[in-house]
Amino acid sequence: MHTVFRVGAIKQMDNEHQLYQIELELTSDDDQQLRSLTDRIREEAHGTGWQRLTKLLIKIGQFNKAEELYNVLLEQTSDEGENALYYNQLGTVKHGQGDYEKAIWYYEKALEIRQRTLSSNHPSLATSYNNIGLVYHKMGEHSKALSYYEKTLEIEQKALPSKHPDLATSYNNIGSVYDNMGEYSKALSYYEKTLEIFEKTLPSNHPDLATSYNNIGSVYNNMGEYTKALSSHEKALEIKQKTLPSNHPDLATSYNNIGSVYDHMGEYSKALSYYEKALEIQQKALPSNHPDLATSYNNIGSVYHKMGEHSKELSYYEKTLEIFEKTLPSNHPDLATSYNNIGSVYNNMGEYTKALSSHEKALEIKQKTLPSNHPDLATSYNNIGSVYDNMGEYSKALSFYEQAFEIRQKTLPSNHPDLATSYNNIGNVYNNMGEYSKTLSYYEKSLEIRQETLPSNHPDLATSYNNIGIMYYNVKDYSKAVSYYERALDILQRALPPTHPNIKSVKENIEIVKKKS
Template sequence: MASTDNLNQLEPTFMYTQLFKEILLDIEYGDTAIKDLAACCREVFSGNTIELQTINEFGRDYRPQQAIWWYTRECFTYKMLNQALRNMDADIIINMGFFLRDVHQQIQQLHEQQVSSYGGKPFLVYRGQGLMKTDFEKLQEAKSGLMSFNNFLSTSKDKEVSLEFAGRASSKPDMVGIFFIMSIDPCLKSTPFASIKEVSYFKEEDEILFSMHTVFRVNAMKQMDSKNQLYQVELELTSDDDQQLRSLTDRIREEAGGNTGWQRLGKLLLTTGKFDKAEELYNVLLEQTSDENEKAFYYNQLGYVKDDQGDYEKAIWYYEKALEICQKTLPSNHPSLATSYNNIGSVYSKMGEYSKALSFYEKALEIWQKTLPSNHPDLASSYNNKGNVYDNMGEYSKALSYYEKALEIKQKNLPSNHPSLATSYSNIGLVYDNMGEYSKALSSQKKALEIYQKALPSNHPLLATSYNNIGNVHGSMGEYSKALSYYEKALEIRQKTLPSNHPDLAISYNNIGLVYKNMGEYSKALSFYEKAFEIDQKALPSNPPLLATSYNNIGNVHGSMGEYSKALSYYEKALEIKQKTLPSNHPSLATSYNNIGSVYSKMGEYSKALSYYEKALEIWQKTLPSNHPSLAISYNNIGLVYKNMGEYSKALSFYEKALEIWQKTLLSNHPYLATSYNNIGLVYKNMGEYSKALSYYEKALEIRQETLPSNHPDLATSYNNIGFVFENMKDYSKALSYFERALDIKQRALPPTHPSIKNVKESIEILKQEMKKNSG
């Protein structure tokens, strides 16, 4: 069932199960198909003696002309097939492919024999069933819109029997009973249906069975009881469909093309994110073929699988096997060679080997530009990949230019809800996020998510990526609770669909760790970072940049907890990896220099801190736009060192440069602005200009109270700083009040050994002595 504001919209699973059906109807099944299904079912129902007896009977006696008899028998066939079609369980759908085909073909044959008996007149059938309350809400939203049944649909001509089914379902607390009244026009060109009385297991039932993918118009809905648990819903069989979904279906059908049904099935499995099943299928097909071109195709597809599973070294091995065959059998400018170069480049990019990636991408682009029309989708893929490398290399304007070229081609060639368009919007959003243009980034990422939600199954890995990207933007904007919500959605999908050591899981754990760190919940942050670190260690040596990220993140938490030597050790490990794998002016190196500078600053080693901060600034000035937030961080950090060295005018100059950038690029309540106001206040306080200091400190506190949890360490910093100003202004009672608020937060948020707790306690002690002196 499906509905949105567009009444003619159906859910993406309708399209994918329809494509699975088309392919499975086209496949030639061998003699072992029945035995293989029986073996699979024995595993599912092991320990269930009655079902096992029925399965043995099926394996021994099944014939295609008995398909409906077996389908209507209350046993494993009906349960497994419809559940698999509802949940789009590719594994079971494929195992039951021959049975699905036989049931469909028998319905079709009966329909052709019976259609004239209806005399062209509409008639009613009934169905009683229970719906989960969440599904019932979707049905209510679909009123006047379309509703689909992706599975085979059993209906009855007996109204009372169907009403009894609905009534029984309504007695369950989590269900709503639905009594469907369905108007059927036999003249419509729609899904085949047939009276199965003569071929059913239950001959006494007057059942009309519809094949898969019936589409109805939801006409009316009314409550039938006082408890809000039983509803009558009137449906009308229709030949209408979701026009947008139809054009996307046509496109994906074309993309899942192949010489055989099995090849098409493999491509569709990849499209739907069923990588393990695709791998299993391609390995079988590879073993069965002796044709070199087919081998190259299967190696290439296995490369896709390994790439998506995050096993980059195996992906390259498969892609190179495909390339080797293509180089022997094809001319040097054949598009298939370009595909191989492109795929190898894609893996090197993910491994952080950007110059290698670029070299392969350029080989691919050179062939495609010579052999393809200028708006061919493969050119879009090439531009997209080059954009990705430039993005990773920190060359954001080049990246944006290539991503926009790719988008332009896709917009000309693809339906407006094609997942590949979403990928382009997502990539453009990533660049805008890196450039600090957060509103543009959010807009692009939301366009991507909207398309993915329309076009993909609800647990597809690309949806997880989309949630993750939106979380990143909210995190960049300082909206931590929103970021956490999106990161958790991404993690939920990844935990369901990916192997436990997949790099994307590490990315999810890292991102959740970062949010907790920014919210001051350090033990939670460390727990998530360590989960990511565990995965990243296993990924070496195929993905060193991920390990560097993990070292860096764990360093961040130790730094925030005041464990500076531990932080320094992790930051230096991260830097060492980056220096080996990245170009010398990569922005990620600047991040490492900046982090090391930050630790030295906290340890009071100001000349070392300044040296690292200046290295970071030099890289950022070369690679980023002049108002990029990372430059502001750099100016801010250098300002902090000068402040600690007592060079207040220099400090003020750098702090004001930082503030100017943040005011231009961030929301007015962004935590970075609070940091900026706080730092400028600190300089004025050290210069003895207490009223100016107080004004800036209060601006910082206002933002922090608005945006941070009540026990965030940055709030404690604000209270502490305001306390110092009041102490210097001799207003001791106000000073004490602010110091005590600061201490309360720090004791709740930080480990008891954290140096800043000791510092606040000392400040309170000194203040109390001062108050005693004055009262004496």
């Protein structure tokens, strides 16, 4: 073995020239951690020297170099087993580059050879099924993805020990499909099976463990359990920072995920910081039209939306849509998300016809691709309701809000923040219709959930206080109105930039009430 050092500490010595002092500790041949790590690397990087090099290039995100080498290897062999391997790995390269149609083409070439030359329960067949499932998953074709993942799992359960890492990967992939379908309890169950295997079989800093923590964090985020989500995502990031190059796309994924949790918690400056770290890596490491870049543009746009900076928001959302329209099928759920977000910008800008058009495009895609009770459908119904509410068409608004509420009641925990949003929005319509007793009932249900689940300075709490204040103003109870307005203002001044339009709006509400009282 060549000389191997353990990194002890890294200290920056010179900010201007980015000089660092690195403390290295010489390892010995009987270092158990080093032996475990090298054994694991040797197991994962089996094959000839060139095969091992190309696999390593894929692992560190050097897809273009890996593609060049695999094409050379493919030209130099007539062995069907090697051909299947190289086609499979070229599929992995194209997958990593975001070229999903070519990825499936290469994976199917590999599968065709393996079905012809191997037994029906051979692990390499499971690999092919799994890889095709991964691409369909990325393309948003969840039923096809689930079908291929289940074929993979069926072979692996027959052929592999119960704690084999490949079984963990299959559990993880099936969990991910259920996650995307909004079936969070099933998703969490499969993700936990994955983590159980990885914790028993992998080194503590293995990237697959990071992926497992990341996925569990994402489910908790979707379920509104933000503290658990943040804890899991930070465990994932810690592993990736120790094991991956600083510009690896998987680091960007962790930064995006942590940003998402802070986004949901209403800590927008932290969210923006993490999203921008992710974007910086992706702009260096990925092609300019890669879907993951679109995700980062979308996330940054979402934060600017909540900060009230609509021109910046629209700019980032349009960058997102431009990539998605070039790279994704016309009915992909991510396209729906993009139309939905642009619709929300137009709604906030008072351009209701454009808003309605964008939201209806989003709904059309979701109705074709998602189960009828998926939470993302509720989001579309809610957004269309919001446009009709702003247009003064209250009966239409109420109808769409109630469709959203019905789905959320069936699919989400009873204290989920999205349910609070539904209660709040239905309350808004009743307020506009002058039915104040119903208004107060819905606003109080919304406030109760938000007080239970959100940080005390979350802007959504301010929304609840402000809306209850408006209702009390409408029934001429001015002392209660000003009390709720002041609670809203206190939160907004702590959570948002001083120029945010919501702060101005609440201040105006307080001035109006004081003139009346």
